[in-house]
Amino acid sequence: MLQIENLRASIGGKEILRGVNLEVHAGEVHAVMGPNGSGKSTLAQVLAGRESYDVTGKVLYEGEDLLALSPEERAAAGVFLAFQYPVEIPGVGNLYFVRTALNSLRRQQGLDELDAIDFLSLAKERMRLVEMDESFMGRSVNEGFSGGEKKRNEIFQMAVLEPKLAILDETDSGLDIDALRVVAQGVNALRSEGRAMLVITHYQRLLDYIVPDVVHVFADGQIVRSGDKDLALELEQHGYADLEQRATLASAAAPVVGATS
């Protein structure tokens, strides 16, 4: 579904992604773990189409050149980013926002738009998935939401928009254990054969709830190691410092580190 080859991204002359290679197949959940500042979130933003980066390399999404698409075209093609810091939009109702988004996708996909009534019943059903109170529908997008409410709202949007490739950027950050459980439960309910997920996290604890098929360790703008879910546990024990050391050695020896699928 997703093939990334030698992806590099820089901002203001500073290189953040330094040759990322990754392959994700439909149905798989990949975790990307790494210390703060290693470039994980940049990877998420670049995949979603953030325009502030200078990007080189190749990203194929379902065989198509993802980098050639605008953010809205990527969304229509089935790419979804759950933001690390969901944006507050005063004056735009949450329900209106999500319906506008869904109908924009449907229009780009050549489908009929959903009317307000059909949309409302869909929205209510998907809200239950993340145990979100209906009172959030009438409020402005993310305005005055707590950290946990914002993250639930991201997963709710994902549940409504039903992407093929979901990128969850630090969805666990700032969550208490109950909110983490609810968010993870929502994510797990959305796991399916046709859907791939890229779960970006700093902490191993999210992976207790969302069990990944593949774990990648990200350091200094690259994937330095890939393995199965046990790799996350290993990280938990030894920390990132040990790995970063290896990363330096690895990049000196072989600039392109093979990714696992």
Add this chain to the structure above:
Amino acid sequence: MTTTATTASPRGLAGLEPALNGHQPGWLGGIRRAGLEWVAEHGFPTLGDEDWKYTRVGPILDVPFQPAVGGMKHRLSASAIDGLAGDLGGTRLVFANGYFAPELSTLMALPEGTTVTSLASVLAGDAERLEPFLARPLSSQHHAFTALNAALAEDGAFIQIPPDATIAAPIHLVFVSDAGASPLVSSPRSVVHAGARSQATIVETHVGSGGVYLTNAVTEVILEDGAQVQHYKVQDEADTAFHLAALHVRPGRDSSFSTHALALGAAIARHEVWVKLEAAGAEVTLNGLYLPDGNQHHDNPTLIEHVAPRCTSRQLYKGVLGGHGRGVFNGHIVVGPDALGTDASQTNKNLLLSDTAEVDTRPRLEILTDDVRCTHGAAVGQLDEEAVFYLRSRGVPHQQARGVLTYAFAGEMLQLIGVGPLRSRVESKVAERLNREDTDRETFR
């Protein structure tokens, strides 16, 4: 009794003289002469005038305007007025080129003793009734255009509401210009006199069917003690038009007045609001939304003079500026030495949609006493690119995302419109305008 012949002047506005063909009382002749003399003596405002610092009137003075006259032919129908100005469900007085057009107007039953009619009809039949309103010097802030209105005005709305009367449906004053081939100036003068404890809603809509014209309007609202008046002003003139207007308000003791100015049209528009708080305990609210794009210029000067104690004034003006549009908010609050317990706030927020749009915001506060609470603030910003990306990442196309966010910024002002049919009408106008903004204006990336 003075009767002056119409002068079609090659000198434009400066050469105009009253066109009145009928009779008029001597006191009115004096007012007209005084208006012309004022213009002759002081001339038209320049950028050197503090209150006109950001608005060049040269392009208006260059036009060889003819004054509109009563009984001119127009091509308008009641259904055309519905389309241009909307039907708000209550009494609607229509003025074509500044003159009352009874055939286009709708009169509804009103509480006994209420007068809703044309100024000209009162001048013709009962002129003395107008003397207390027209003979009073308008304002210390007199300028050539209000002086010219005093000299030239022959018609407009006259509304008098008896004490304790409540008029539920909005009274809609529609000023429609139909200039045709030659540039036309209309000078409507309206008076609203709300009796003690009376309640009413007045909506002024200014529209045009095209051509080059100038609307030079003055509206005066006098509230007796405890009266409550809501006023709305929709400036939706043709893009080729000029619109200069002054709203002067004198609130009585413990009265309450609100006005909401919505500026959509005209090439150059200036809507000035002047409130003199001379009676204790009055509350006034001044709201405004201006949306210049293309080459439009929207100027919004306000002056609130707190003279009496314990008055409250609230101002919230928002601007959305696109293309080469230019906006001005020039808000001036003066709190006099006796205005103890004054509570005044003034806020102006602007959203620039292009790098060629421009806004000048100038909140001014002069406080000559202690024991007051005054706040003011101004902000100028661009669309939040984080929010734009957030919407786009959800599949909303770039231009639509900008439109949604821009509309949200303006939406706060639209929600303040308390007249349902007017709100829907303005909402769709604003949405349409912001969509146009989306498609053919230079925008930030």
